[in-house]
Amino acid sequence: MSHVRSSTLVRGTVQGVGFRPFVYRLATSLGLTGSVRNSPRGVIIELEGEPDVISAFLDRLVADAPALARISSLQTSHLAPAGLTQFEIADSAPGAQPTALIPPDVGLCRDCAREIEDPADRRHGYPFTNCTNCGPRFSIVVGIPYDRPQTTMAAFRICPDCESEYRSPADRRFHAEPIACPACGPHLFFDGRPAPDGLQKAAQLLSQGKLLAIKGLGGYHLACDARNPAAVEALRARKGRGQKPFAVMVRDLEEAGRVAILSPASQALLTSPESPVVIAPARPQGGLAPGIAPRQATVGIMLPYTPLHRLLLRRSPPALVMTSGNLAEEPIVHGDREARARLGPIADHILSHNREIAVPCDDSVVRCDGDLVIPVRRARGYVPRPIAVDFDGPPVLAVGGHHKSTFCLLRGGEAILSQHIGDLDSLEVLEYFGAAIAHFERLFETKPDIVAHDLHPGYLSTQYAQSLTDVRLVPVQHHHAHVVSVMAELGLHGPVIGVSYDGTGYGADGTIWGGEVLVADRKDFRRACHLLPVPLPGGEAAIKHPTRIALGYLIASLGPAEVDRAAADFLPALTPAERRIVIRQVARNLNSPPASSMGRLFDAVGALLGASPVATYEGQPAMELEAMAADVRDRTDPYPYNVDAYTIDPGPMIRQIISDLGQGVERSAIAARFHGTVAAFTGDVCKRIRESGGPADVVLSGGVMQNARLLSLLLETLAENGLRPHVHGEVPPNDGGVSLGQAVIAAARSES
Ligand SMILES: [Zn+2]
Ligand SMILES: [Zn+2]
16 A cells, blocks of 8 residues: 655647646546646646556546547656645646647537537537637637636636636536636627527528628638529629639538548548548539539538537538638638628628637638548648647748748747738738737747748748848748748658649749759758749739640640641630730740749640639639549559650640640540649659659648649659658648748758
């Protein structure tokens, strides 16, 4: 019966996830005494009791840990017994890093879901139910430390029932800062008036085909019945959305399986605490309106992740469009007055509530095809969870790029990537961007004097960085940043071969890059090989007109007589007059900068195969091209191409595609063979680099890597060539990940 005392340091994601109350309940149930507290290094548990009971405790600590906790290590040391008589939750040790304490917003947990559906429970039907394991976090935080007075829940005076749950270590709501109930918490509003029956009203109107603005967790959505073609078209028209696919919230997993083909990986993502939108292969007879995702073979779905959404979807049609409440690529609307002003003209009615959103946060998006998981947008559920970076240098702020803008704070071995903000197109968005940076600097108590930015002088993010005073600026090349964003996430130091394929990035030589194979480490890179530049008629404006890009490719690949014939046959959207103008423009080198962009090659081939002649969203022709190939399962021989020491020339492929089109070869077959060709020449290039003494590790990044068909072909081809391919885990390959790469490059350079 000899008592011992021990101290265990628990590291990993163990703070702000209900870990201390869990430890308390476990220790007291086993009759152990001692304490648990947060420290800068992790959670410290002191235990006194019999040795075998302590070891049973440590086993169950790992086995039964809360859903959101991730234990990475346990380190136990022995102390002299002190005759402790109780177990207590001690105050945090000073100096605890505040990042660890601000968790991301968490999707509705099973226990809370059960309570809102239990007529005997006091939270029955209550749309703002939450607990230690779920509910709003990051989006309601106004300051630190993460306590109720520093959240937008401070406006609600806690009732005695909630107070006693909040104070009781045995309760699931012990120290659940946003704790609420119908007696004391937030309430629904409908068209600006308190409305206890707001959900019923909303559900009924949605069933009738109306458009609603609905305030959720990180902002407002615009919603309509996803099976009602007229409602979907009306939403598209009023929002000015072009043809960009809409995300759909479905009632439950069963309904999800009705509209999409779900793999075990996609089911796990849908039901995870992060609850992202999952882009999965669409079921052809799924019943959704065709306007949900025009010319796509995929559909983006999510499950209800708040009690409000869950209660709504039980009454409404089983599938609702839930698209970010904004115009085009602007930040998501989150303020109530702003919602009335900006969404009022779009929506027929507004369902809202009086819990203020402090930090807007869009839905996260992940693409999932079989086992392949591709992060597309990292926001709600993930942010501000830090990404561990094996580097302990001075703090850095990185301001990212232009599209799908994010920023990144790097300090003390952690990278804190901001949520998706949107395209930095206007001074309004830029102002919002600056305010978001200031908020993060406050929350994470860091004000870096090293600021990394893109090389592009015209980006508003670059201009923002240059407007800061008393900082050291570190310009970073766009594709190098893409490559290092993967390296940082996976802990690679390089050198690696970095395949960085995207639409546009400012090259080190001032030209437009985007089809780049680099040899890189965290500090520097060499441009080992790239796609042969072709003229981009009309410059960046050509991106909206993929037929002009295609014509540029025809001019670069065919003789003059053939160009005109091929354009007339396969680019019917271009009038003869437009053709002549573009041909002359390129011949005279007027505003036709050369671009080595892989995204543009996809645009060109997409246009030749009949993709929409006008791109209404970034990457549209490429996405349509991938969809064309969706039904082709077999791998075919690649088209011919030329690869030399420095460049990839797809000219022979373009000529063969024109010939195939002339002979009436199926477009799906051409599209599939095109994807195979890109994988083949990339494999060739990487193999050559490897054989001339280069590295065997290949990292894949850039927006083109959101193409699941290309990515899985690349993974196969590279492995067949004896190389080790690496892809992103949680950070998007598109420009949403650039700020992470920038930050790590700036930090690595500051080392020497
Ligand atoms: Zn819960
Ligand atoms: Zn209450």
